Amino acid sequence: MPGAISPALAQAAGAAPALLDVSLRINGTEHRLSLDPRTTLLDALREHLHLTGSKKGCGLGQCGACTVLMDGMRVKACLSLAALAQGREIKTIEGLAQGDELHPLQASFIERDAFQCGYCTSGQIMAGVACISEGHAGSPQDIREWMSGNLCRCGAYDHIVAAIQDAAAVSSSTQGG
Template sequence: MTSYDVTRRELLAGTAVAGVALAGVNLMPEFTSLAAAQDAAPAAAPLDIVLRVNGTEQRLTLDPRTTLLDALREHLHLTGSKKGCGLGQCGACTVLMDGKRVKSCLSLAALAEGREITTIEGLAQSEELHPLQAAFIERDAFQCGYCTPGQIMAGVACIAEGHAGSPQEIRQWMSGNLCRCGAYDHIVAAIQDAAAVSSSVGGG
């Protein structure tokens, strides 16, 4: 074999490396121009908004692109609502808006003006835990606890919506809230307990 002879494997390897290098060269201008365009985009004018959170009006000046989750966590320091996937898939950021569950990572703060927002911090009444909070403790329905605020807020809505009639129904209507620790059986049991309490209090 001469110095110019190469094996088939060496030829394929060299071609692959060259292809990747060329692709990188061709793509770089596009990435550079995109980054430059984003940097050059004018900043949005801030908005003065009033959010009613846990029964208290909060006046904020926010970028109109601010999510409700970021407004709660970064501006009002209500960090109970957690940042999880940022795509509305895990449910860790769930809060109540006018009594209905919403994924706060997908909701713009500016569009929540005039609505009644309840976070996990506003669920207890003074020193008395909400029945579902108490049931979560009793049933050991959390492990790492990261998803727990969203699970509880979704569970409160699940009960209020009348979707806690059976374990199967609870699982279906809580399917938008994920628990990586796998405490689903305990979560379902806690919701059943709290639903029974709510039913007895309501005279059902």
């Protein structure tokens, strides 16, 4: 075809790649999206699904404000491609509460005043949920070590650690341990 440009040449010339059909399971609901293959999970959540609880902090995976759970494991959504999350179970802060009942860690954050500006809070809570489920909330030192990938510019770390300890105690008492 005269005048046609190959896809490789178009991409090299700066044209956007073809959209990719992606199916993401977020907070128990299947979402079908057509995305640029370079779209991060964070951008898919915030810009395409309007789930803005996960924050874009550094965009480099260093601050943890974008932390979500993928198959129960903590993940920095700014470093994860949305297309690679297909077939995985993603949980964001919006899916943590059960109806009007807050997750124990959300309630502990309120009780312990574990946030100030709130920008890091969703990432802290999601990482804290993983910290507890992974069995790393046995001591304040363990919590600090396992939460070290989540930064709080306000310095509410003592309150965050206390909230995680409280929620871990609730979790262990409800699990019979």
